Amino acid sequence: MRELSNDDIDLTRLSSHENINFIPMSGKYVVLRRVLIGAIALFLWVLWAFAAFGPWPMDIIAPSILNITITIPCLASLFFIYAIFADPQKGYALREHDLSYRSGLFIRHSVTQPLTRIQHVEINRGPLQRRYGLAELCAYSAGGQASTFAIPGLSHRDAQQLREFIVAHKTSH
Amino acid sequence: MKEQNNVAQSANSSTIQSGKQLGPWLKLPPIALAYFALAVVKKFAGQLEMLIPLIFAGYSIAKNNVTAFFVLSVLLICVTMVYSVLSFIAYRYRLSDQNIEIRSGVIQKSQINLPFERIQNIKLVQPIYYRWTGYCCMEFDTAGSAKNEASIVAIKLTSAEQFKQSIMTNAPTQQSAQADAQKSKSADRLLIKRNLYDLALHGLTNNRIWIVLGAAAPFYADIGAYVASVLSRWGIDLSQINLKIQSDLSVVLMVLTLTMMILLLIALLSIISAIITHYDFTLEKVSARYVRRSGLFTKREVSMPLRRLQLTLYQQDWLDLILKRVNIVFQQNANVGENLSNTNLSRKILVPSVTYDEADLLIDDAMPNANLKHYHYKHVSRRLIVRLWLQFWLPLAIMVSVGTYLIAKSLLLSIIMLACAGGIGSLAAILSWYRWGYYEDPQYVCFRRGFLGRDFGCFLHYKVQQVRLHESWLMKRHKLCSLSFVLASQTIKIPYIPITAARKMINRSLSQVEHSGQSWM
Incomplete structure (x- = not known):
């Protein structure tokens, strides 16, 4: 399963935070x-x-x-x-070892969550999200409830692939 | 019953040694009754906010109808007693070579099965009513939530120690720590002790009186009346003051004296509370963990493996700066339980009011080579002053001046107040900007912050859980940003630093988290 989502990572720009390529949220969202x-x-x-x-x-x-x-x-x-x-400004990025999410129009927030520090992952789908094939990915770290890493507006397939990648990363490292 | 119990306990210690079999269900010694009774009281006290109307009601009943109050309190005491006896009877525990089972509960029965390898920490607590019996309460700290924390309510101190030893050696997760322990056995040592003088200073500089004042709030009016009656007994009639005292000077003097007396009382109470919590404070380093013991009535022991240390703080209030004292705080992961007020105490170790030299020694032991007081901290951008002023001090100044206008109806006075408050605000904003600083090397991230006092903080790069970057449109124009490091104990936000410095720190932290493979706990 890990091979499936491997091509999403851009290895050439691995170690620098400013070069993260953010992927916009699903158009449906x-x-x-x-x-x-x-x-x-x-x-x-x-x-x-x-x-x-x-x-x-x-x-x-x-x-x-x-x-x-x-x-x-x-x-x-x-x-x-x-x-x-503001919504078109939202974006997420998966690198080999971390996951990032960016949002905000006037105040730009970007959060980076190292995969090794993720305790567990959750996919949340409300009734409307189910109707339109969307999902929200929540990754919990030891930072507590206030610092839950959440990416809204993923397509359900992407969310599942992300989750599988995270779980596979956890077991392999 | 006591004999039976002793037999049972010796049986249980032998089970631990021989292992492989389930022990019998054990009952508690009668002294545990006191524990349960107090637990009921504590449970009530914990819901104080909800009980305030009840207290009010009880108080007014007591004023009007003494017999009704008497009956009510007797009833309450009876209920407490019956409930504690029932919980005492319902409580059973047993030990095997791998786990501990506890059955408890009167109305809602619960059974906890706790495997030894899930036990992170063992606390031995000896409340004052256990002190002369040789019993103690054994609390098990698990990685799970604080809600289903398990504890053996009363166990002989000697068997508790023995039991603790056997759990620590049995648990597989502790093996590495045990290996460390073997290596550093010679390193077991007392790090620091606090005497009464230190604690008195601590009480003076860390005023916790507001808690007491808040709790006494429902009775303010009556306290006031009582004070007035006492004063009148001494021949001072408050209602006559305006007539009797002719000069303004004596009014000022009286107000001053009263304020001083109140401040003195507050300081005294604060010192007493500091002595109660920190009496006989010792911090020991026992096999790669810090063990803190203190308490006048209830002796509390908190132990923290060094590898679980997340953040070290070096805190100085303005009074500490004058007295040249420091509070050192070692934080471990705080976000496990929801019951924050309860867990906070046991999740961090506070070393009260140490001198500069002692502080350096402590920091050097916990964070080797972190010279956090003497680093050349980089200042954050001066734009923080403007931001603090606009966001906080200007609105405050406007509110003060509007308030003055509404009360005094004088435009001149309100303008003067605006100028004063604004001026003080700018000074305050400049001061907090001046305190803010950050420093980073390959091993540590350090920061300095404060206002009248100052705090230094220091953490290892690889303890970071998550990084957050915030840049507003204006900040972006000046190539600035605010950077937050989410740690397992708290989030550290460093405001208004150059984006290049922030990126450098983020890259370093992320690469250490992702490639060093070192665990945060």
């Missing part, structure tokens, strides 16, 4: 998130508009409450715009 967050934002707008202009007397809901609550759909819309630009 990006689209799914846009649709989902967009739908939530839209729903919040509709809800707010219904409260504001619904068929009831004007003074049942105080105007100040409406003014404050409009921030909720606004924030959701901002998040939607952020996701449109």
